[in-house]
Amino acid sequence: MTVVGVLHPGSMGAAVARQVQRSGADVLWCPTGRSLATKERALRCGLTSVRDLRELTDAADVILSICPPAYAEDVAAEVATHMFTGIYVDANAVSPATMARIDATAARGGVTVVDGSIIGSPPSASKSPRLYLSGPEDSLAAVASLFTGSAVHPHVLPGGVGRASALKLSYSSYQKTSRVLAAVSYALAREYEVDEALLDIAQGRTTSYLAETDYIPQVAARSWRWGPEMEEAAATLREAGLPAELAEASAAVMSRWENLRDSSLGIPEVLEHLHEARESQPD
Template sequence: MPSPTLALLHPGAMGAAIGACLVSTGHRVLWCSAGRSAATAARARQAGLEDAGSLADALRAADIAISVCPPDNALDLAREVARHRYGGVFVDANAVSPATLRQIEEAVRAGGARFVDGGIIGQPPRAAGSTRLYLAGDGASDIAALFEGSALEAIALDSPAGSASALKICYAAWSKGATALLAGIRALARHEGVEPALLAEWQRSSPQTPARSEEVAQKAEKAWRWVGEMEEIASTFHAAGLPSGFHLAAADIFRRLDVYKDAPRPPAMDEALDRLRR
């Protein structure tokens, strides 16, 4: 059987790295430059992706389309793909709630595509062992096989579509939610004049926490993207009958740092904390 052609929609930092993993295993990977930025084009070139020009042309040539985009754009992108009557396999690998995932699935299936649910845990894959792509639903094992031998570990779950997204939501609820919580605590301690004492106590009783509390500054350039992810997490908690307020507050923490999108370097911790206290 010939190797399938894939379309990567759209190559941000994570998407481009995933595309590079597929290229490294011998697959042809397309992207569409229409309406995309120069930075996106540079990432795509570096990853070895082939420019198909328009979304219509990319979908026409692709057996498989993989969506990796900010969560608040995921449903709109799926609907756009459906308008093109795409008949291949659509893999949604975005940080969306199970409820949003169901809307995405309904949209692309109505357009004629088959559907696989995906959830990414970890940083953009550069070395083996750093990142997992969980997949669920019919065809999950076929998509996982595409990544064999690459830096991305793809794991097919023996469960229906929605499970991979739910796993991603649960993981990010802690990992990114904790980043927001610690940032808020540091900002509060600074406001109350007890930040040095808090850091000293953390160093004694929880030595890993001072460094962990610095992550909000180190990752501030990603904060704009995490706003929608926290909102998706909050809606998932609400749908399960659980309190959702914590992750709505986390979304607000990250929203206050969205000025650092595309910043050439991360802000100092002092600057980030001052931005949170505005």
């Protein structure tokens, strides 16, 4: 039987751990320092409690780290001090650079690191998130097999550690920011008592802009006038006492396209213009 340790079973971690149990694995967790709510959650999910992290690292073949991103490096470093030699799956929303540091820290202790990212809500009878995995090829299949027949759908990415993390942040940079932007937009509309009209407009546009990649060059070609429009939006937000930073940031992005007025460039060329000027490297 494969033994899996989960660090630490929050709402996502506990739900993922429950899905791992479907593959027949024994799932361990360490209650030391965890809240009462976490303990109750682990109990509901049928996770096996161990005395301390040492006992967990000694017993586990695979460890899943699913915690707030601010703690990801510390958690990995603590596991490495216990000389864990199995597969360590960091499934946290961290940058590729952070993931590289986690990989380096773990490697010093003999740990095999798999980079993971969870896209979607906690798994349940009605929700099936994707788990993207990248890293050493011989370890990816072992991790993916833990979710056979479960509500978690594993997807293997080529290219090594860092790819899964990059995908997560590429998605969340849009998804999280767009949610916040929607809140700010409605706050401004309410200030002028036009929120119902804004909702009426929005309900007629159900397609995600993230899927409309063909529209990106058009945004670039129109940025010479859309940028100033966002600056006006920022000024209006400030006048209403609302956060203007998102609108200002949009204007700053569009300023990198201001010389593409009415251009007909393709997507790759347009996206390249978003990069800051990079200094050439010496030969």
